[in-house]
Amino acid sequence: MEHAPSLDDDLKRGNLDKAGAIEAENAEHNMGVLEAVRAYPLATFWAFVMSCTIIMESYCVFLMGNFLALPAFANEFGVLNPATNKYIVVTSWQSALQMGGPLGAIIGVCLAGPLTSRIGYRWATITGLMALNTFILVFYFGKSLAVIFGAQLLKGVPRGIFIANAPAYCSEIVPIKLRAPATQMLQMFWAIGSIIVGGVTYHYNARLDSSAYRIPIALQWLFPTPLAILIFIAPESPWWLVRKGRLEEAANAVGRLGRRSRLNLDEAVSMMRRTIELEKSIKEPNHLELFKGTDLYRTLIVCGVYAAQNLTGNLIANQAVYFFEQAGMDTDTVFALGLITSALQMIFVMLSWILTTYLGRCTIYVWGSGINVCFLVALGIAASIGKSNAASLAQTSLGLIVSVLFTLGPAPASWVIIGETSAIPLRPLTTGIGRGAYYVVNIPLQGGNLGGKCGYVWGSTGFICFVVAYFFLLEMKGRSYREIDILFKRKVPARQWTKTVVDVQDDE
Numbered sequence: 001m002e003h004a005p006s007l008d009d010d011l012k013r014g015n016l017d018k019a020g021a022i023e024a025e026n027a028e029h030n031m032g033v034l035e036a037v038r039a040y041p042l043a044t045f046w047a048f049v050m051s052c053t054i055i056m057e058s059y060c061v062f063l064m065g066n067f068l069a070l071p072a073f074a075n076e077f078g079v080l081n082p083a084t085n086k087y088i089v090v091t092s093w094q095s096a097l098q099m100g101g102p103l104g105a106i107i108g109v110c111l112a113g114p115l116t117s118r119i120g121y122r123w124a125t126i127t128g129l130m131a132l133n134t135f136i137l138v139f140y141f142g143k144s145l146a147v148i149f150g151a152q153l154l155k156g157v158p159r160g161i162f163i164a165n166a167p168a169y170c171s172e173i174v175p176i177k178l179r180a181p182a183t184q185m186l187q188m189f190w191a192i193g194s195i196i197v198g199g200v201t202y203h204y205n206a207r208l209d210s211s212a213y214r215i216p217i218a219l220q221w222l223f224p225t226p227l228a229i230l231i232f233i234a235p236e237s238p239w240w241l242v243r244k245g246r247l248e249e250a251a252n253a254v255g256r257l258g259r260r261s262r263l264n265l266d267e268a269v270s271m272m273r274r275t276i277e278l279e280k281s282i283k284e285p286n287h288l289e290l291f292k293g294t295d296l297y298r299t300l301i302v303c304g305v306y307a308a309q310n311l312t313g314n315l316i317a318n319q320a321v322y323f324f325e326q327a328g329m330d331t332d333t334v335f336a337l338g339l340i341t342s343a344l345q346m347i348f349v350m351l352s353w354i355l356t357t358y359l360g361r362c363t364i365y366v367w368g369s370g371i372n373v374c375f376l377v378a379l380g381i382a383a384s385i386g387k388s389n390a391a392s393l394a395q396t397s398l399g400l401i402v403s404v405l406f407t408l409g410p411a412p413a414s415w416v417i418i419g420e421t422s423a424i425p426l427r428p429l430t431t432g433i434g435r436g437a438y439y440v441v442n443i444p445l446q447g448g449n450l451g452g453k454c455g456y457v458w459g460s461t462g463f464i465c466f467v468v469a470y471f472f473l474l475e476m477k478g479r480s481y482r483e484i485d486i487l488f489k490r491k492v493p494a495r496q497w498t499k500t501v502v503d504v505q506d507d508e
Helices: 007-013 018-030 033-039 041-051 053-068 071-077 091-141 145-173 176-204 211-222 224-233 238-243 247-257 265-277 287-291 293-311 314-318 320-326 331-359 361-383 389-406 410-421 424-446 451-472 481-489 494-499
Strands: 079-081 086-088
Touching: 018 176, 018 265, 033 041, 033 176, 041 053, 041 145, 041 176, 041 224, 041 247, 053 071, 053 091, 053 145, 053 176, 053 211, 071 086, 071 211, 091 145, 091 211, 091 224, 091 238, 091 424, 145 176, 145 238, 145 410, 145 424, 176 211, 176 331, 176 410, 211 224, 238 247, 238 265, 238 424, 247 265, 265 424, 265 481, 287 293, 287 424, 293 314, 293 410, 293 424, 293 451, 293 481, 331 361, 331 389, 331 410, 361 389, 361 410, 361 451, 389 451, 410 424, 410 481, 451 494
Parallel strands: none
Antiparallel strands: 079 086
């Protein structure tokens, strides 16, 4: 009895259904946003699940900033400040505690690329989640700043895996029209993580015993195990499966992400094969490939966009509670403002879905960065006019505006750009190295204690980022991964991307 040839048999014979690949790509181009949601309902759900891992990254980042403003934590681990008659954590330890996570995350993002390329997004993320469960234990029972620093360092490693994998996975499992909202969900979950931290620490900030900070630490155990179970059930990225030559599994994954009755699975896999074969010069993904040919430009874009997050005021958004305290506000007001800021950030991220989908990634990233620079300079001026209630109020207001506007333009748009820019075979490696650039920039900036005058520093660096983005950032709105690959290979100038037409028949 003869059997119909499978997709894997086609691969071995070198067959590729180009007509089917074209049909699948055209179908994605012709979908509206709502039609794409109806065709790929579970893709949206699984992107939502993977984005939830960012809650833990956000929780960890905001938790330590909140602990430094928490009286119980300062009483336990700080020294008495005679000027204020309050306990504070010494500046060197403040810097160390906030640098521990980024240092560990640098290790994590460097591991994420090779690990994911070998075992896939699902298993790499599950490995990180299980490791995080163990490292939270060290943090919870830590009784010295040295142990807490070590716990932050260890926890940073799985965080690095989450932050490297989430944008890549989300961008690969959804159709073209959903890439922006699917990857921008990461910024929304970042805001949700900060809301959870803010709510918990606000509730416990009046306590003066160790439960004020140990309970918020323990609450981190709520996330890893349920997420690991869901991600175990989730489909692997079909693009990763095609890269590995597992075409039958890729077709099954596409069927699990969308409605089988509305999709031609073989055509969808052919579209992926066609795109991946454009990168056939990359035999085995490795870090050296990131710095060769056009992939160097892609790597620089991803690294630049990630680093620019911290150079345009992101640290104010991440450490809003501590910033408000330095502006002279009382503890209750500080934590309440932190909660309000986080809630507004989440709302503004959802508004950015509309802007990015219809205006484009580059547009809102570039001009959002420019507007943020103006407010950062204003923040620096407000901090320079002397100490008064009016100056303190002005700094607080401008800090809040910077934090919120950052999540309307540059922050959510950057996740889309990061997910779309890298070559398919190198995506896990590129997003990992890019996030490493974010942490490398983050570490020296953590040590500053300039208060509102940091607006001058970040206004200056932000202006440089604005100029560079204006001339070199690419608009990928509405482009398939095949079209993006071809435009990079043709070395089309950044300002010409929106005007360049790539024929559906083109393969180079």
